[in-house]
Amino acid sequence: MTEASAIAGPRMSRPRDCLATGVCAGLAAHLGWPPVVVRLAFAVTALLGGAGVLLYLWLWALTPWEPGEARPSRRAPVAWLLVAASALVLGFAWMLGAQALGTGNATVQWWFGAVLAGVALAVGAGAWASFIDRPEPERGPRHELTIRLVATGLLAVTALALVLGDAASRHTVASFTAALAAIVGIALVYAPTLVTAWRDLTEERTKRIREEQRSEIAAHLHDSVLQTLALIQNRAGATSEVARIARAQERELRDWLFDGEAPADRDLGTELRAFAADLEIEYAVTIDVVAVGTSSERASGEVAAAAREAMLNAARHAGGEVSVYLEASPELVEVFVRDRGPGFDPAEVPGDRLGVRQSIIGRMRRAGGSAEVRRGVGGVGTEVRLRFPAERAATVERATGDMNRG
DSSP: OOHHHHHHOSOOOBOSEESSSSHHHHHHHHHTOOHHHHHHHHHHHHTTTTHHHHHHHHHHHHOOBOSSSSOOEEOSOHHHHHHHHHHHHHHHHHHHHHHGGGSOHHHHHHHHHHHHHHHHHHHHHHHHIIIIITTSTTTHHHHHHHHHHHHHHHHHHHHHHHHHSTHHHHSHHHHHHHHHHHHHHHHHHHHHHHHHHHHHHHHHHHHHHHHHHHHHHHHHHHHTHHHHHHHHHHHHOTTSHHHHHHHHHHHHHHIIIIIOSOOSSOBHHHHHHHHHHHHHHHSSEEEEEEEESOOOOBTTSHHHHHHHHHHHHIIIIIOEEEEEEEEEOSSEEEEEEEEOSSOOOGGGSOTTOOHHIIIIIIHHHHHTOEEEEEEOGGGOSEEEEEEEEHHHHHHHHHHHHHHHHO
16 A cells, blocks of 8 residues: 555445435545534535535545445435425425516516426436336335326426416416426436336347357357367267366356356356366366256355365265266255265264365254265265255345345
8 A cells, every 4th residue: 555545545435225325424434424414514515505515416426336246225215305395396386476476576586496496306306216216126116107107297287387377377488488397397207218218228239139149159169169079078088188178168168158147146056067167177077967946045055065065075086977966846955966986984084084074964964954975876986965955045045135235
């Protein structure tokens, strides 16, 4: 760390769990002040020619979120607050409209400005619901639609009141201009829908082009590279160094061509296939992974960790051909790891060697499942059997998700 960066201190960021935008909380943490003091300072400076509002918007636009992968969550119903503020400002405008019938231009200007402010708040509520609240699972599309309907009704009533009210007869130009602004506001409330639709259309078109390009590359590689790699495996022998490298490259190509980018926390079957490919590069082993059913267990779970340890032991001590069979049902998740090595009896393993006892059997027992290590059929090789209740797996996954969100 340089001297200049040490003096400047850490970079300001906004917390992902915030009240509305995280600007005040982030600035308070950066300055070491209480958040209440920062909020009051923004409120006071907002009255000084709008300086506080400009500073707030500037920080909101330029300050990044704090590091992390969790989606930002906002506790305050900002869209509803904007709708309520719009209703109050438009109500104030109606009151001024009644007084503006027999007064001068100053009151009319205040009345016209209040109408425009109310329309802007209603449009802001619609934009906030579309761009910010819609991605959040706690609110979503239904919340967005409700906000739009309420804002539309408020602006429609305002436009009718301006056109049909008494103020239209005395201040015709101002009334019809304000009514036109309300109608334009209704259009702007629904404008984010067009922006979202255009963005989705663009993403869909980009995705379709990428899929077409991927299909062309896949067809070319399937007719040339993949067939060549398969021929190398058949000619070189299943356990030779050349065959293992060819097999790893074939898997990598197939994953890239047909599976795309895997999520950070993959499902159990995908994780075991990827781990098998890594083991085939490091050890003289060929591992076949077969997955049946859909497992709720993830790559970050205990079953995945125990299965990886069993596969590593088989590759390290047995070599040759190893088979991994994953079977998932609504009641149970089972993983079988079988090798054709010399085999061993777990009871004969010295007590100071805790790999199998702790990394496989102990891990599964602590997680609420079970593990069994035994000789293979006919006394050939070793078989590791992992059992984990599916209901338990789903519960652990939900708990992990809640911890990540918290």
